[in-house]
Amino acid sequence: MAVFIEVKDLSLEFDGVKVLKNINLTINEGEVLGILGRSGSGKTVLMHVLRGVEEYEGISGQVIYHLARCEKCGHIEPPSKIGMNCPACEGVLKAFEADFVKLSIHDPHRRDITKRIAIMLQRTFALYGDDMVIANVVNSLTEIGVSTEDAMGKAVDLLEKVQLSHRMMHVARDLSGGEKQRVVLARQLVRDPMLLIADEPTGTLDPRTAQVVHDVIDKAVRDYNMTMVITSHWCDVIEQLADKAIVLEDGAIVSEGSPEKIAKEFMNLVCAVEKKPDVEVGDTLIKVDHLVKKYISVNRGVVYAVNDISFDVKEGEIFGLAGTSGAGKTTTSEILMGIVQPTSGEVKVRVGDEWVDMKKPGPECRGRAVKYMGILHQEYGLYNHRTIIDNLTESIGIDLPYELAVRKAINTLISTGFTEEKAKSILSKMSDEISEGERHRVALAQILMKEPVIIVMDEPTGTMDPITKMEVTKSILKAREKMGDTFVIVSHDMDFLEEICDRVALMRNGKIVDVGAPAAVLSKLTDKERMEAAAGS
Template sequence: MSKNEDFITVEGLRVYMGGVAVLDDINFRIKEGEGFGILGKSGSGKSVLMHSMRGTREYKPDKGSIIYRVALCPNIERCGWAEPPSRAGEPCPKCGQILEIKEVNIWDCDPQLRHNIYNRLSLMMQRTFAIYGEMAVIQNIEEALKDIDYPKEKRVAKIMELLNRVELVHRSLHIARDLSGGEKQRVVLARHLALDPIALYADEPTGTLDPITADTVHRVLRQEIERGMTMIITSHWLHAIEQLTDHGIVLEDGRIIAAGKTTEISEKLRGGYEEFERGEIEAAAPKVKIENCSKSFYVADRGGMVHAVKNINLTINEGEIFGIVGVSGAGKTTLGKMLAGLQTTSSGRILIRIGDDWIDMNEPGEYGRGRATPYISILHQEYGLYHHSTIVENLTDSIGLTMPAEIARMKAREILKMVGFDEKRIDDILQSMPDELGVGEQHRIALARALMTEPDILILDEPTGTIDSLTLNDVIRAILRSRKELNQTYIIMSHDVDFVERVCDRAMLMSGGEMVKVGEPSEIVKLFKEREKVMGA
């Protein structure tokens, strides 16, 4: 049999959470060897659909079916090995019996058969690196091969094959924790490919990566699809979905609103771009001074000192939205942590003005940085939400707000409206747990939590991570509104240059820990693109 056969069929799928339909009457088919895109704004149900299709127990449908048409070993109890449908008629690679076509509804079948299918599916999660940080790259891949009892005498050759496929041969002996974000994600991909899955689910596989690094991962993923891998992908990068997938669906509020070729249906999510008037900033006094600031770390297994930040000199004014641009590893996050008082400088200093006094962030204690940190909020790349607390608890009790409960709740409602939540949904959202919300919604919750403490300075580290273009508009609107109403100063570290150009008053380009240039956002963005195009060539 040939490839391009029907492989996965979703029929009449409904999933309820908290009495609300998060997926409603979902129907589509995926062919073997196809790249299939699941598009939609944050909270539309993309991740829930992926988990339900993969067979994750917590996402069992309330109605409908998910059918895998597979080439199955007939000896289900002792073997039950599954391959894509094109392998029907071939000997089972595990026991030698002839593989037969079988349609399996994974939510309504023999438990052993369901387990067998589940083990042949892989899921790359968003915003996480499922690797052993203290192990070398080759050891990480070997661990995955051990999990499937891959023959020991064949592992070295298999590891080298996988490293070639993900373009990481030059990093084979590096410790995983020291890799860049894009390299870590390719190690994760290699570990999944080592399992030889019949289908790979990739949920926002490049959401936290800069555009240059993301393009490398996209290229590797596309190569796997061209090799015959069936891949189901969600991504807020519309150009990635168009490059990686052939067909797909668009979800909105748990329902399919468009289906077909992804180059055509992606238009349903385009056009969300809005022009924002940043407003004029009145002449303001300096709020932050960075003077000859450097930060170095000693890393034994990398042979000595790593210079993360090198001799930065910069002044940021009160009420300014200031962008710090650069690829992953440029030093943005390290500088942000020093600005927030989470790390001290190795040399030089950072001064924050509180009232009329300048606070040296290297000085410990209540009269040093302890005086400034209550007026600084930081939004980390990983959000930092408390997953065992409700949203209202995340916005109030969990951050130590001391005010009557009803006032805290009213304040939380206002902040959620400010970051773009529909007023009709806010009461339900306040009682939800973080994991019940989409990633983009969690992102806005994290921004709301940063705003709840009424800080003078907000430090946002990659604030556009995995959010779609429509949610991005809400985030920009919230930033501009809070700056106008509360005179807050924003410092934004981002590789999303379009976002920086739309929201920031000034920007700085960083590369290799150094300041390249400070100027108008459009000027910095143009310079960034020119430099990275040359370096990526």
């Protein structure tokens, strides 16, 4: 195979912090390179350098594309086409090299190359949300000069290639995440790409949907004879799709080889978190006694979302509310936070040495406890157009002198698992410039900045991949260790709850089945509940 991309001694520095360190890499034409790495390892930055649409001041080394180029019309093809006739004119394709480190982003040669590079990102779908699926693909075709008359037929062909012809009349914003990714791929295939850069394209999708997207990507790569670079936290994705793989750790390549070998080494590198079995918890902090919440439904009559439950939570404890959808765990957590008023029963939270009745509103009752409580929802939201330091201060109503705010932010980020160097380096970045795992830790830091005593987390792992999930686990354990906070975690992710919690309450049909050690309690799940929980996570 012909050499397509050569990366030589590539280093990149932001604000004095090296994010890529002496990267040396060769990617052959038609090859699929898999990149494994933890959040913040440099995967996404490397992908953006390869994509070539951004210019970096602190960059050194070389990123050389070996190509075939027509001197007559400027058409670009992969290196295997050297010596062949140009498909765009009657010229001959000749050997050509372009170094993305040396060439400006305004250089026409570089722009010609980047037009033949396709990109799929984890969360950025880049679709016209109000337009139909077919219109999204037609728009991409007309943008490159295809007539409207021809574009419709080509768009249908492309949607068939990505197995989405049954959704062509749907509005784009109404599609599922997996369907949106396939529309993105169809739009990218319009340009007949030489290279596909797929940066965690299924990172937030459930395993079944992710597999559909992986199959579509794999087929597109083969059908279009593309070279692909794909990052993932899922080792099996790299084993399934890649021809060779690397592990990135702290901006450097620490291993390279077959996907199977690299996957094994990566899992050893990020071995499972072990929770200390001898964590000491304090006295009771939350007391729930005979709690009931019922609703009146026109169709179903009286519905008990929570049906006479009792439990307590100790100070410094990580307490889990487990169960499948509809078990009553979310309603219970909302009552704990004072968001939902119970029908009957007692919920009390200790503030200092005094007990606060959460059923009674007002600043001297419920309000007194709520100000020491924080909640992190599954779909947490950072302010995308604000820096991380702004997200941790002004955006959440914290008004401190700048130097003190920075110091407090760094200390809080460290408490969620960042190193001091990494915490300092991300303060000036926007939220979309850091990884998914890092964003989750910043979202937890947002809560911790307000100095809560109790933190309620609603489905914190969602559809996360195993590595990001492990980073979340570490951040919670680290925050508990550093801050001494108490956590109530609502989740149907039974493996996560068993790993992180000190105790778990298993809920079923609004009632608590059992409370106690995670392994013992979760062993009482039925086969049906286990299947539903696995499908949900």
